[in-house]
Amino acid sequence: MQNALHGRRGPGALVLSDPTATRSLFAIIAILTFLAGLAAMGAQIVAASSREWRSATAREATIQLRPQSGRDIEADLARVAALGRSAPGVADARVLPKAEAEALLEPWLGSGLDLSSLPIPRLVVLRLDLEAAPDLAALGSRVAAEVPGATLDDHGSWRARLSGLANTIIGVAAGLVVLVVAASGIAVGFATRGAMAGSRDVVDVLQLVGATRRFIVREFALRFLRLAMLAALCGGVAAGFAAPLLGTIAALASATDGADEAFLGAASMGWRGYPLIALVAATVAAIAGFVSVATAKRFLRQTRAT
Amino acid sequence: MEQPVVAFDAVGLRYGQGPEILHDVSFAIEPGSFQFLTGPSGAGKTTLIRLILLSLRPSRGLIHLFGEEAARISGPALTSVRRRMGVVFQDFRLLDHLTTYENVALPLRVREREEASYRAEVMELLDWVGLGTRAGAMPAVLSGGEKQRAAIARALIARPELILADEPTGNVDPALARRLLRLFTELNRLGTSVLIATHDLALMDQVDAHRLVLSDGQLYSDA
Numbered sequence: 001m002q003n004a005l006h007g008r009r010g011p012g013a014l015v016l017s018d019p020t021a022t023r024s025l026f027a028i029i030a031i032l033t034f035l036a037g038l039a040a041m042g043a044q045i046v047a048a049s050s051r052e053w054r055s056a057t058a059r060e061a062t063i064q065l066r067p068q069s070g071r072d073i074e075a076d077l078a079r080v081a082a083l084g085r086s087a088p089g090v091a092d093a094r095v096l097p098k099a100e101a102e103a104l105l106e107p108w109l110g111s112g113l114d115l116s117s118l119p120i121p122r123l124v125v126l127r128l129d130l131e132a133a134p135d136l137a138a139l140g141s142r143v144a145a146e147v148p149g150a151t152l153d154d155h156g157s158w159r160a161r162l163s164g165l166a167n168t169i170i171g172v173a174a175g176l177v178v179l180v181v182a183a184s185g186i187a188v189g190f191a192t193r194g195a196m197a198g199s200r201d202v203v204d205v206l207q208l209v210g211a212t213r214r215f216i217v218r219e220f221a222l223r224f225l226r227l228a229m230l231a232a233l234c235g236g237v238a239a240g241f242a243a244p245l246l247g248t249i250a251a252l253a254s255a256t257d258g259a260d261e262a263f264l265g266a267a268s269m270g271w272r273g274y275p276l277i278a279l280v281a282a283t284v285a286a287i288a289g290f291v292s293v294a295t296a297k298r299f300l301r302q303t304r305a306t
Numbered sequence: 307m308e309q310p311v312v313a314f315d316a317v318g319l320r321y322g323q324g325p326e327i328l329h330d331v332s333f334a335i336e337p338g339s340f341q342f343l344t345g346p347s348g349a350g351k352t353t354l355i356r357l358i359l360l361s362l363r364p365s366r367g368l369i370h371l372f373g374e375e376a377a378r379i380s381g382p383a384l385t386s387v388r389r390r391m392g393v394v395f396q397d398f399r400l401l402d403h404l405t406t407y408e409n410v411a412l413p414l415r416v417r418e419r420e421e422a423s424y425r426a427e428v429m430e431l432l433d434w435v436g437l438g439t440r441a442g443a444m445p446a447v448l449s450g451g452e453k454q455r456a457a458i459a460r461a462l463i464a465r466p467e468l469i470l471a472d473e474p475t476g477n478v479d480p481a482l483a484r485r486l487l488r489l490f491t492e493l494n495r496l497g498t499s500v501l502i503a504t505h506d507l508a509l510m511d512q513v514d515a516h517r518l519v520l521s522d523g524q525l526y527s528d529a
């Protein structure tokens with residue numbers, strides 16, 4: 001690392017680096033890149049999960065049937081299922097057995113409760129064929145008209161809320177990434193200015209013996225660019241290793257039972273997150289290099305070799 | 307007629323709000339000339355050299371360098387003017403973290419020449435100034451005279467058109483001073499313009515050269 005940070009070995013580096021400042025800057029950029037990488041990865045997991053969940057729920061609708069006194073609920077369910085099956089765009093309609101309906105309530109009511117005496121709402125699950133343009137509104141009113149107590153839910157409001165939430169999370173993560181990139185830019189600018197001011201005599205002598213500004217800028221900024229690249233690489237790699245952990249934790253936290261795993265599934269992290277982390281790290285390094293060059297140029301413009 | 311390398315026209319200089327160090331200084335360095343700049347300590351010799359180097363701007367008056375008005379020289383033009391000059395600073399200004407060899411090679415390195423292309427040249431000059439065996443030493447362990455010779459070698463290595471040497475023999479014995487002076491006169495014979503600031507009368511007596519005398523801020527010419 002020492003060699004990579006201090007540049008060419010052959011003739012001595014023209015610019016001395018302060019090892020403490022170098023290490024601090026390295027740590028700052030690595031940590032910031034790590035955080036930005038995780039934020040980006042988190043956003044990507046949320047985006048992918050929300051996409052998956054939305055498309056899964058779009059392929060499904062449910063008809064809920066509240067028990068009405070004096071009606072045979074099983075007959076009504078069969079009737080509703082038949083109506084559903086005959087509607088265009090509905091591939092299949094399945095009556096959820098009573099046991100499954102009760103099982104759905106378990107997380108709220110606990111197990112071991114005798115629900116048989118309670119009027120548990122029952123569900124008919126419709127599997128939709130999106131190619132065939134199902135008209136859920138028409139089906140909904142038809143079902144409601146023919147079977148009292150039946151309502152169709154196309155999960156639309158759920159989807160809207162979920163994508164709103166997902167977009168908020170993604171927006172916050174994008175903001176974090178921007179802030180982190182800005183912070184590392186500021187840190188590098190600060191370090192560049194400090195290094196030049198600290199080596200003011202070297203900068204002056206270089207100019208007096210005929211160095212161009214370009215040459216001096218390169219001597220300083222290249223070092224910081226190299227440092228930032230290495231630090232961003234380390235932060236990015238660390239984020240890459242930490243990301244599956246993040247996915248697993250998210251999956252564990254959300255998957256209270258097997259059925260929910262699709263919502264924040266570990267699988268949803270996929271490989272798309274890694275290029276994203278690489279992109280974040282590359283951006284951090286590029287901005288750092290750019291800021292370092294700009295700061296060095298500015299310093300030389302503002303000062304006169306004496 | 308060739309234009310002068312350096313021309314001062316009624317130049318005045320003060321540092322900040324301080325007193326005027328130079329008033330109405332007018333003189334020229336003709337191409338291929340050899341001149342001494344002398345005067346008591348504090349007279350402004352170093353100040354005058356810094357004006358030529360463009361590391362100071364005059365408070366008034368006009369300076370022309372290689373025919374170009376100094377006030378208009380900036381950016382890349384400033385670098386190219388400085389590349390035509392070689393300077394021996396009174397306080398040497400060697401870079402402490404570079405070896406003697408690297409310090410002397412610095413003007414070539416900043417011109418982005420390949421190290422292989424100048425290595426022999428630098429070693430030869432180091433031998434000439436008697437530092438052949440000190441090439442790998444850091445300035446911190448050099449004696450005053452050794453540092454001075456390294457500074458001289460750095461000023462000469464890029465074969466400048468104008469050499470400005472500020473007290474270049476102040477730290478060496480008379481024999482070595484003569485040898486170093488010969489280096490300057492040899493280069494002058496080859497066409498380089500030389501200005502040496504010194505108050506070493508014995509040194510000046512060895513060369514029949516034009517003397518510029520600074521005193522009370524005025525410049526007198528003493529042929």
Ligand SMILES: Nc1ncnc2c1ncn2[C@@H]1O[C@H](COP(=O)(O)OP(=O)(O)OP(=O)(O)O)[C@@H](O)[C@H]1O
Nearest residue numbers: 321324327345346347348349350351352353354396
């Ligand atoms: N940066 C500065 N700020 C203020 N005053 C300065 C500065 N540099 C030099 N001076 C003053 O200008 C005057 C001339 O200084 P200069 O260094 O040019 O003298 P000099 O002829 O080179 O002297 P010496 O022979 O001792 O080297 C001195 O009085 C000095 O105190």
Ligand SMILES: [Mg+2]
Nearest residue numbers: 351352396472
């Ligand atoms: Mg002086």
